Amino acid sequence: MNNNVNKAHQALQHDLCDHCLGRLFAQVDTGITNEERGQNMRMALALDLGARGEELPPHESCWLCDDLFEQLARFAEAAINELSEIEYDTFLIGTRIDPILQDREEQLWSEVGGETAEPIKSELNREIGKLVEASVRKEVDFTSPNVVALIDTRFGHVELNITPIFIYGRYRKFSREIPQTRWPCRACRGKGCKRCKDTGKMYETSVQEIIGDPLVEEMGGKDHFFHGMGREDVDARMLGTGRPFVLEIAEPRKRRIDFKAIENIVNKNGEGLADFSGLRWSAREEVRQIKALAPDKVYRVEVSVQGKVNKERIDEVIESLNQARITQQTPTRVVHRRADLARERTIRELAIESLDEDKFILRMRTESGTYVKEFISGDGGRTRPSVANAIGVPCQVTALDVIQIIDDNNEG
Structure with missing residues (x-):
């Protein structure tokens, strides 16, 4: 009796189905199923025992899996029914099984050795997946499927874990x-109260909601998450060609969309507040990419001056601060929610666009992460140097526009 036949003989001290017997030898040979391996090993053992006048006991019910593999078609049908309710191109099957079955499998491995074995869940996933694939004519994807159908084999229940979709675009904010x-x-904290009129929100809407709500409705999703390449203050406009973002739609039951049609819808909904362009498919990797980028930004800044300052003095100050290296302590207005650190930033370009007696407009290009309002006001000395300190009178930003994000599409 060779080693494999001897191992099968030991294993069959328990009544095993062909699947559970064959799975012990999953890595011994390839090109056949575990069921076929089990049949082959059972036949080889029967011949060996027969040569010695012994018989192999007849198989009745599998001690290990409780004849779970006889229900493969039922599990596949349950998965197919659930999958029919959503749009997808690729899928994967997963299973939950009774922990007792896994305990039995580990016991069997400890008795006869599990070096060449395959876990029961792996075989269940594969065999159910083959049945589903043949029926739905969609591809199995082991790395990034559109959906995972998770089958609880104890109850026949199927749970769909739908992969989110990602949509790239650029937005402009006019409000x-x-x-x-x-x-x-x-x-x-979002629950709804008297202060927020039971909306749970500080503001009636947002750039995220203007585009996210219609897309969630269109795609049958659960929620949306907004990943922007930085952000502007609430009271700042985002102009020019807009700010790049990726919108994530959680658990979408639809995965096909007419981007031009949805652009028209969201731009109509957001009229006067925000608009969107360049919508296309994206991926989680692009979220990481845009979060990692730190592009320069170009601003138009309206500054009010307390008192009158002559043009020559303003010109001198602006020229002295052009290409200046500044140090900014975390601004007073955000220090309650951010670490109080000193950061160095560069004012790459600074020029006057217009000048009145008590206000002027600057155009400036800054390194990413520059607090523009504090560069103007000085923030009580927390930003050095500053426009206010250099001029010698208090200055405040009265209007701030981001007019360009210098990313790959806008290289300045």
Whole structure:
């Protein structure tokens, strides 16, 4: 009796089905199923025992899997029914099994050796997947499927884990009264209260909601998440060619969309507040990429001056601060939620666009992460040097526009 036949003989001290017997030898040979391996090993053992006048006991019910493999077609049908409710191109099957079955499998491995064995869940996933694939005519994807059908074999229940979709675009924000993303009410933390009129939000809408809500509805999703290449202040406009972003739609039941049609819808909904362009498919990797980028930005800044300052003095100050290296302590307005650190930033370009007696407009290009308002006001000495300090009178930003993000599409 060779080693494999002897191992099969030991294993069959328990009544095993061909699947569970063959799975012990999954790595011994290839090109056949575990069921076929089990049949071959059972036949080889029967011949060996027969030569010695012994018989192999007849198989009745599998001690290990409780004849679970006889229900493969039922599990596949349950998965197919659930999958028919959504749009997808690729899928994967997963299973939950009774922990007792896994305990039995580990016991068997400890008795006869599991070096060449395959886990029961791996075989279940594969065999059910083959049945589903043949029926739905969609591809199995082991790395990034559109959906995973998770079958609980104890109850026949199927749970769909739908992969999110990602949509890239650029937005412009015209309103100085809406934020980039949803802003939960500080008082109730989104639950709804008197302060927020039971909306759960600090602001009525946001750039995220203007595009995210229609897309969630269109795609049958559960929620949306906004990943922007930085953000502007609520009271700042985002102009020019817009700011890049990726919108993530969680658990979409539809995966096909007419981007031009949805652009028209969201731009109509956001009229006067924000608009969107360049919508296309994206991926999680692009989220990481845009979050990692730190592009320069170009601003138009309207500055009010307390008192009158002559043009020559303003010109001198602006020229002295052009290409200046500045140090900024975390601004007073955000220090309650960010680490109080000193950061060095460069004012790459600084020029006057217009000048009146008590205000002027600057155009400036800055290194990413520059606090523009504090560069103007000085923030009580927390930004050095500053426009206010250099001029010698208090200055405040009265209007701020981001007019360009210098990314790959806008290299300045």
